[in-house]
Amino acid sequence: NRQLVWLRSDLRCADNPALHTALAKGPVIACFVLSPAQWQQHDDAACKVDFWLRNLTALQVELAALNIPLKLLDCPLWQDLPSALLCFCQQHEISAVHVNHEYPVNEQTRDARCAEALGQHGIGFYPQHGNALAAPGSVLTNAGGVFKVFSQFRKCLFKHWEISGTPTPLPYPQAQAPLPISSDAVPSQVAGFAKPSQALIDLWPAGSAAAHERLRQFTEQHLHAYKDQRDLPALPGTSQLSAYLVAGVLSLRQCLYSAQMANQGHYADGSAGAVHWISELIWREFYLHITAGYPRVSRHRAFRPETELVAWRDAPDDLAAWQQGRTGVPIVDAAMRQLLATGWMHNRLRMISAMFLTKNLLIDWREGERWFMQHLIDGDLAANNGGWQWSASTGTDAAPYFRVFNPVSQSQRNDPDGAFIRHWLPELNSLDNKAIHQPPQGLFAPSGYPAPIVDLASSRERAIAAFQALPKAS
Numbered sequence: 001n002r003q004l005v006w007l008r009s010d011l012r013c014a015d016n017p018a019l020h021t022a023l024a025k026g027p028v029i030a031c032f033v034l035s036p037a038q039w040q041q042h043d044d045a046a047c048k049v050d051f052w053l054r055n056l057t058a059l060q061v062e063l064a065a066l067n068i069p070l071k072l073l074d075c076p077l078w079q080d081l082p083s084a085l086l087c088f089c090q091q092h093e094i095s096a097v098h099v100n101h102e103y104p105v106n107e108q109t110r111d112a113r114c115a116e117a118l119g120q121h122g123i124g125f126y127p128q129h130g131n132a133l134a135a136p137g138s139v140l141t142n143a144g145g146v147f148k149v150f151s152q153f154r155k156c157l158f159k160h161w162e163i164s165g166t167p168t169p170l171p172y173p174q175a176q177a178p179l180p181i182s183s184d185a186v187p188s189q190v191a192g193f194a195k196p197s198q199a200l201i202d203l204w205p206a207g208s209a210a211a212h213e214r215l216r217q218f219t220e221q222h223l224h225a226y227k228d229q230r231d232l233p234a235l236p237g238t239s240q241l242s243a244y245l246v247a248g249v250l251s252l253r254q255c256l257y258s259a260q261m262a263n264q265g266h267y268a269d270g271s272a273g274a275v276h277w278i279s280e281l282i283w284r285e286f287y288l289h290i291t292a293g294y295p296r297v298s299r300h301r302a303f304r305p306e307t308e309l310v311a312w313r314d315a316p317d318d319l320a321a322w323q324q325g326r327t328g329v330p331i332v333d334a335a336m337r338q339l340l341a342t343g344w345m346h347n348r349l350r351m352i353s354a355m356f357l358t359k360n361l362l363i364d365w366r367e368g369e370r371w372f373m374q375h376l377i378d379g380d381l382a383a384n385n386g387g388w389q390w391s392a393s394t395g396t397d398a399a400p401y402f403r404v405f406n407p408v409s410q411s412q413r414n415d416p417d418g419a420f421i422r423h424w425l426p427e428l429n430s431l432d433n434k435a436i437h438q439p440p441q442g443l444f445a446p447s448g449y450p451a452p453i454v455d456l457a458s459s460r461e462r463a464i465a466a467f468q469a470l471p472k473a474s
């Protein structure tokens, strides 16, 4: 009656419903599938793949303490997975496979095909909603639809919580009796994905102990000031837990629970910082439900179909300048260099740099989405697509097209003394706190720093006109 827990974006032992259920049913083996060709098709970043491998290594130690062997399955493309997984299950006499759902289309298709292939041989396939706060499909409008507006989604989720309480993490599993099966060694690298710099690796220590320590420090030191500090990129005002949530080293439930514990059990009242942070966790949840409910977001389609007709510019030089942090707009360039150096970017800067690309440069949001995915350690289809379509005004509950961020005033407001810009653009260090946001041109231009590649005022008008030219949504 052997059970297989197939680990994917749920690299944890604690609060892992798939693992929990498998252990209740019989002796458990764990597996992880190495699919480098598939990961490349999905634009997964090298630093993210490295993060998975480092977390798997840490997880293997935790699993070993529970007497659960971890096997690795080589299957470059998911199209071959149904037969590879079946073969693995037959070889190890597995009677059921347990997973936590992943919601993008390719992942859903993969699971449906695996379930079918296994089912034909009497092997069960049991998915759980272990990475979500509520099962997608359970938080719906009165008409039975998926919410498209965040505030309404959150209100409805809160109503559920008022009735049934907030979801709480599962207890840590008990060790099983040892099995006569050895674990596979986790590779330190896979072909096609370069090893990131040691400096980047040091920013993102792997393993659940490191993740929980980060969560503890954040809730103790920064949670209550979150509302006031979350938009200031020079401060450590946000949790930097996204990579751990995306890899599933931490669950949303564990984060919610910690924030509630620091707020006398409340989620909608009490500390403004805690309430606001919980709201951000719910944004993650919202985009998971959108991804599960609207397959078109996984297919690179605009959420609002009429925006497919925006006359995006084909401007490879401008795109390259944006990618490399050479646009001549300091806050955008500093943000883009933070991304390349650390695999992460502050949320306010993601919005500023995405608006700059899609509005001031009028370049298709899909170019930005891909670049982010290729470089983010927390790259996540649902959140990344949601963030890009929000910024590009093509998405659900998105920024209205006429509300274009001015990157200079954003910079003045959120990085008032230019500390963040100075850190990432040392060539601007000699400028004063006013000039740092918009360096002088001509004779007094800082050497080694480009002039702006676009005029902010006229490009803003151009973007608004491009959206006004669209046919009205039916």
Ligand code: FAD
Binding pocket: 230, 238, 239, 240, 241, 242, 243, 245, 246, 280, 281, 282, 283, 284, 285, 287, 345, 346, 347, 348, 350, 351, 354, 372, 376, 378, 379, 380, 381, 383, 384, 385, 386, 387, 388, 391
């Ligand atoms: P905190 O402020 O501490 O928030 C806690 C957690 O809440 C985050 O870790 C994250 O899981 C969730 N969260 C916060 N804000 C959002 C949001 N707007 N949407 C969804 N979840 C949110 N987030 C990703 O996890 N992966 C991505 O690929 C991603 N791409 C983005 C692209 C764009 C253009 C934009 C505007 C946002 C994107 N985000 C993405 C959302 C957000 O920027 C990051 O989650 C956040 O910056 C992570 O930092 P943190 O852990 O310190 O967040």
